[in-house]
Amino acid sequence: MSSVAEALPASRRSGALHRLMRDRMGAMGAVLVAAFVAMALFAPWLAPYDPLKLDVMHKLMPPSLAHWAGTDQLGRDTLSRLIWGARTALGVAVSSIGLAGAIGIALGLVAGYGPRWLDMALVLVLDSLSSLPMIMFALAVITVLGPGKGTLILVIVLVSIPGYARLIRAQTLTLKNADFVQAERTMGAGPGRILARHILPNVVGPLVIVLSMDVPVVIMLEAGLSYLNLGVKPPEPSWGNILYDGYTSLRSQPALVIAAGVPLVLSTIGFTFLGEGLRDALDPRLKVGPR
Amino acid sequence: MTALYELSGLSADLPLPGDLLTALLPMRKPRLNVLQDITLTLRKGETFGLVGESGSGKTTLARVMLGLAPASMGERRFQGEPLSAPGAMARLRRGTAMMFQDPVASLSPRMRVGEAITEPFAIHREGLPDRRAMAIELLARVGLPPAIAARYPHELSGGQARRVCTARALALNPALVIADEPTAGLDVSIQGEILNLMSDLKDERGVGFLIISHNLSVIRHTAERIAILYLGRLVETGPTAEVFAQPFHPYTASLIASEPNPDPRRRRADLAIRGEIPSLLRRPKGCEFHTRCPLAAPQCRTLAPTLREVAPGRSLRCHLAGP
Amino acid sequence: MTEPLLQVRDLRVAYGPVQALRGASLNARAGEVVGIVGESGCGKSTLAAALIGLPAPGATVSGEVRIGGDDLLALPEPARRRLRGERVAMIFQDPMTAFNPVLTLGDQLIDFQHRLAEPRAAKRGRARAMLARVGLPDPDLALHRYVHELSGGMRQRAAIAAALLMRPPLLVADEPTTALDVTMEAQILHLLRELRGEHQGAIVIITHHLGVVGELCDRVYVMYAGEVVEEGTVEEIYHTPRHPYTRALIACDPAHVAQGQGHLPTIPGRVPDLAAPPAGCAFAARCPLASARCATPPPRHRFGPTQVAACYAVAP
Structure with a gap:
């Protein structure tokens, strides 16, 4: 009897990580994401130049040993701006998705586990929010509050909450009647304990997958809005801003627009692969709920 | 003999799924009457068997007794104290435990066994100097090695999961354990292990068990007294041996006769009971069993019989049958 | 024979x-x-x-x-x-698996006879007769029902009817x-x-x-x-x-x-791992009669014309 016990993996979490790293696409995604996170965290040390330092004598330089990715129309080092841009992109993406995820979890748990009237009221609000056309809504908010990082985060949070909340709510509703939740109730556990220790750990898994696949969407959105001068304000380095600068100088120096596109593409691939890898690594264990 | 749990005149309804409008508007919501007029006394330290087919309301009765579902009428008393008394619900939770039909599903899937079985201490804020040692002791009590504490529920075999749930149920030394189909899904050779474990625990610790099952042979071996439930009503109660030797109610008799017999020499040629248990949505008038009863007389179709004591310790709900 | x-x-x-x-x-x-x-x-x-x-x-x-x-x-x-x-036809533990949930029972029982070159009415008649035979009350009505509308017992009867339809x-x-x-x-x-x-x-x-x-x-x-x-x-x-x-x-x-109190008998131990089954008798590890010879495959002893048991210990 006990020989079987020893043969089993010690931890499920490490098992999932192990499976993720065995999946080639997932591992590649994880490595790419780790690289971008490192870029964002260590930007001051990694960037060879000050991303804001002008050097008009050397503007629109092609890639060289001094400037690996060349310089832009104001002579700023493109590589340094891309590295700092990773900080902007990830900062916006992680803070907005993280915030939206946290609020979505809270609302979803309350709607799913709480009284029926509260559930219905919340669903009504969430449905109204998600029925707004996203771009129009974003433009309206930016018009009122003015462009900037804060506005950008607010918009993304507002449009992302309904989806996350609904995902959590649906799973909470299923788990609410699961035997193990009923068992906790018979032992006298209150709603707080049941939600925090028994329902939450079983619903965050799928959400984490969705969140990680939403990160590139937000990075693209940030880049897109910044490109339109509605997002991060220049001169702050953002991939969108760099792309815009590259577009205006496309004829004189095409390297700039290519350099700005590469991190966008790679980060999108990275987060998407990671999300898919996570899903595959976690999926077999997600089969919970009433039978 | 002291009463452990008393039910008197208990009825319970379940809400029927209505549309969104009925949930929001404060009008009378459609309800399904599941349990009717249940009067029952469980004694301290006894094993009581509750028999019923699917749709008889036996799981609802367990839920009502544990306070997971409300009663619409009647009274519940745990250790002499009505559940309506202040603080009584907390004492009920502390003094009772439930063993679910599907043991794996009743364990939190992302919680290791060691943590799951000591969960009752955490819930009731009972200080545990060494949670791990307690987990190992609880596992030992149900005959499982300490290594099981590090496992997740899905890594357990059917028999192990049963034992783990038994360990968790006994953690706080409850006075009453309600076991819903304790042998469901177990092989014959493992069934005995679990039933023996339960009877040992009853002898050693004086735990009272309420065993809910449709499996008559399991009930026959474990319960001292039994009650038979049909469409949410008790039709017969009494000491197990007496009821099996001489069932009074025609439903009890046909249940016992329906049990397939492994001995080919005692093969049955006729059919003990015909028809199906009616839906609770269309509860027959009069005696609920008259649609399938071999004895049914005109009065059974109109007049519902009451549960009456027909012999010492034996009650029966039938106009016609009796000792 | x-x-x-x-x-x-x-x-x-x-x-x-x-x-x-x-x-x-x-x-x-x-x-x-x-x-x-x-x-x-x-x-x-x-x-x-x-x-x-x-x-x-x-x-x-x-x-x-x-x-x-x-x-x-x-x-x-x-x-x-x-x-x-x-x-050959099969009856399953869960009769739901034998039927398509979006077709009526009648349609399916007719469809099961697709190899017969007969008019639809004849197939329908055979389906109806078979449902009546297995004890479905009101078989004409049952032909128009979906499987989820039947109770568990009726479903199993319908599954038996489906299995016997082609008289395998x-x-x-x-x-x-x-x-x-x-x-x-x-x-x-x-x-x-x-x-x-x-x-x-x-x-x-x-x-x-x-x-x-x-x-x-x-x-x-x-x-x-x-x-x-x-x-x-x-x-x-x-x-x-x-x-x-x-x-x-x-x-x-x-x-x-x-009947009586006391312990129920059990079989100690468990089924061997079938990824590495024992060379001899698979039951030896749990068997009260096991001895050293059980490590090699047991002989199939014959007890009378119909009974055979694979065991060393119970020679006739």
């Missing part, structure tokens, strides 16, 4: 390293009800799948499953498909009453017992429930860890079991044990 309708010879099925069936042989004659009994992991579900020529994808299969002379396993899939329905000589029932309540179980057993008289073929009942065997079967095969350890008439198996596993299994059945 006539050729048995079903002949299974040295059937082996493996899922990767797990040897679910390790050389099972059995047969069933026309007019006979044969029980296959064993606990979880004994290979009875694998056997059931092989009997209708539907082993799980990826399984390695060897041996023979002959139904009326043709080896089901040697035939190409189109020919197998023709045999299913014509010569071999009927395989995999735990046909396990999902049912006692009173419904008794009625389905009663129905199967009635049908065996009319049905000219053989019925194979796969079950873990000794009560079902006792009520229904003529002969029994007892399986343990992918092998047939004992075979005999139901009378022999219940009253003079030879193999220690058969004895233990019967002793554990609560229906067998005389």
Whole structure:
């Protein structure tokens, strides 16, 4: 009897990580994401130049040993701006998705586990929010509050909450009647304990997958809005801003627009692969709920 | 003999799924009457068997007794104290435990066994100097090695999961354990292990068990007294041996006769009971069993019989049958 | 004696390293009800799948499953498909799986007869007659119903009707009453017992429930860890079991044990790992009669014309 016990993996979490790293696409995604996170965290040390330092004598330089990715129309080092841009992109993406995820979890748990009237009221609000056309809504908010990082985060949070909340709510509703939740109730556990220790750990898994696949969407959105001068304000380095600068100088120096596109593409691939890898690594264990 | 749990005149309804409008508007919501007029006394330290087919309301009765579902009428008393008394619900939770039909599903899937079985201490804020040692002791009590504490529920075999749930149920030394189909899904050779474990625990610790099952042979071996439930009503109660030797109610008799017999020499040629248990949505008038009863007389179709004591310790709900 | 309708010879099925069936042989004659009994992991579900020529994808299969002379396993899939329905039909534990939830019962029972060149009305009439035969009240109405509208017992009756519709000589029932309540179980057993008289073929009942065997079967095969350890008439198996596993299994059945307090017997230990099955007797590790010789495959001792047990310790 006990020989079987020893043969089993010690931890499920490490098992999932192990499976993720065995999946080639997932591992590649994880490595790419780790690289971008490192870029964002260590930007001051990694960037060879000050991303804001002008050097008009050397503007629109092609890639060289001094400037690996060349310089832009104001002579700023493109590589340094891309590295700092990773900080902007990830900062916006992680803070907005993280915030939206946290609020979505809270609302979803309350709607799913709480009284029926509260559930219905919340669903009504969430449905109204998600029925707004996203771009129009974003433009309206930016018009009122003015462009900037804060506005950008607010918009993304507002449009992302309904989806996350609904995902959590649906799973909470299923788990609410699961035997193990009923068992906790018979032992006298209150709603707080049941939600925090028994329902939450079983619903965050799928959400984490969705969140990680939403990160590139937000990075693209940030880049897109910044490109339109509605997002991060220049001169702050953002991939969108760099792309815009590259577009205006496309004829004189095409390297700039290519350099700005590469991190966008790679980060999108990275987060998407990671999300898919996570899903595959976690999926077999997600089969919970009433039978 | 002291009463452990008393039910008197208990009825319970379940809400029927209505549309969104009925949930929001404060009008009378459609309800399904599941349990009717249940009067029952469980004694301290006894094993009581509750028999019923699917749709008889036996799981609802367990839920009502544990306070997971409300009663619409009647009274519940745990250790002499009505559940309506202040603080009584907390004492009920502390003094009772439930063993679910599907043991794996009743364990939190992302919680290791060691943590799951000591969960009752955490819930009731009972200080545990060494949670791990307690987990190992609880596992030992149900005959499982300490290594099981590090496992997740899905890594357990059917028999192990049963034992783990038994360990968790006994953690706080409850006075009453309600076991819903304790042998469901177990092989014959493992069934005995679990039933023996339960009877040992009853002898050693004086735990009272309420065993809910449709499996008559399991009930026959474990319960001292039994009650038979049909469409949410008790039709017969009494000491197990007496009821099996001489069932009074025609439903009890046909249940016992329906049990397939492994001995080919005692093969049955006729059919003990015909028809199906009616839906609770269309509860027959009069005696609920008259649609399938071999004895049914005109009065059974109109007049519902009451549960009456027909012999010492034996009650029966039938106009016609009796000792 | 006539050729048995079903002949299974040295059937082996493996899922990767797990040897679910390790050389099972059995047969069933026309007019006979044969029980296959064993606990979880004994290979009875694998056997059931092989009997209708539907082993799980990826399984390695060897041996023979002959139904009326043709080896089901040697035939190409189109020919197998023709045999299913014509010569062999199956009743499952969960009758829901046998039906399409979006078609009415009538449509499906007509569709099951698609190989017959007959007008639709004739097929409908046959479906109706079969539903009436299995005891569905108001069969005309039942033809218009969807399966989820029927109760569990009625569903199982409908599944039996579907299986018998093409009058296959071999009927395989995999735990046909396990999902049912006692009173419904008794009625389905009663129905199967009635049908065996009319049905000219053989019925194979796969079950873990000794009560079902006792009520229904003529002969029994007892399986343990992918092998047939004992075979005999139901009378022999219940009253003079030879193999220690058969004895233990019967002793554990609560229906067998005389009423009273005290402990129920159990079989200590557990089923061997079928990824690395023991070379000798698979039951030896749990057997009270085991000795050193049990490390080599046990002989199949014959006890009378019908009873065979694979064990060293119980020589006749």
